[in-house]
Amino acid sequence: MTLIDEPLPGVKILRPFVFEDARGNFVKPFHEDQLAAHGISMIVREEFFSTSAKDVLRGMHFQIPPHDHQKLIYCLSGRVLDVLLDLRKESPTYGKAASFELSAANHHVVHVPRGFAHGFLSLEDGSCMVYKTDAVHAADADKGLLWNSFGFEWPITDAIISGRDLAHPEFGSYASPF
Numbered sequence: 001m002t003l004i005d006e007p008l009p010g011v012k013i014l015r016p017f018v019f020e021d022a023r024g025n026f027v028k029p030f031h032e033d034q035l036a037a038h039g040i041s042m043i044v045r046e047e048f049f050s051t052s053a054k055d056v057l058r059g060m061h062f063q064i065p066p067h068d069h070q071k072l073i074y075c076l077s078g079r080v081l082d083v084l085l086d087l088r089k090e091s092p093t094y095g096k097a098a099s100f101e102l103s104a105a106n107h108h109v110v111h112v113p114r115g116f117a118h119g120f121l122s123l124e125d126g127s128c129m130v131y132k133t134d135a136v137h138a139a140d141a142d143k144g145l146l147w148n149s150f151g152f153e154w155p156i157t158d159a160i161i162s163g164r165d166l167a168h169p170e171f172g173s174y175a176s177p178f
């Protein structure tokens with residue numbers, strides 16, 4: 001795995017091993033030792049994926065302590081604009097957001113440490129996002145912040161958003177537990 005970028009301190013965008021030939025491709029997004037070489041250590045306790053139509057926006061999600069978790073995320077089909085918001089109060093980039101494209105074409109894998117809210121805008125129909133986390137889902141700890149409340153310029157104003165995501169508190173009124 002090679003490091004592509006570190007868009008916020010501790011957030012790593014990695015390019016995994018990709019093999020391509022006449023049949024198609026072979027990609028390895030999770031390899032314990034290769035991740036350890038980049039300082040990433042996580043026991044995978046849950047894996048899930050979602051598939052979204054174009055213009056669907058999901059986020060900005062995180063689990064609060066003691067159920068906070070690291071995530072390893074990649075896009076298996078389609079293309080998304082992925083967005084992370086730093087909620088770590090001691091971080092020099094607290095309240096700052098970073099965005100980057102994840103797609104089936106670039107194969108990028110992003111490692112999200114504890115203390116970030118995550119969301120994305122689907123740029124194509126059928127965008128499938130795969131997540132590995134190191135804590136199982138805890139419904140009471142599953143929180144969110146309002147998508148348009150932290151100064152990030154989304155390239156859309158009329159995204160398709162769930163009722164739950166529209167009801168999240170604004171970043172400015174939220175006391176971060178991280």
Ligand SMILES: Cc1cn([C@H]2C[C@H](O)[C@@H](COP(=O)(O)OP(=O)(O)O[C@H]3O[C@@H](C)C(=O)[C@@H](O)[C@H]3O)O2)c(=O)[nH]c1=O
Nearest residue numbers: 048050058059060061062118119120131137142162164
């Ligand atoms: C996240 C999650 C949801 N659920 C349930 C809750 C709900 O009934 C249904 C759909 O949940 P949501 O609408 O929250 O799904 P979704 O909006 O796709 O949630 C995901 O969003 C992105 C941005 C992330 O960062 C992920 O970690 C995750 O929070 O699945 C679980 O059972 N386990 C889980 O781990």
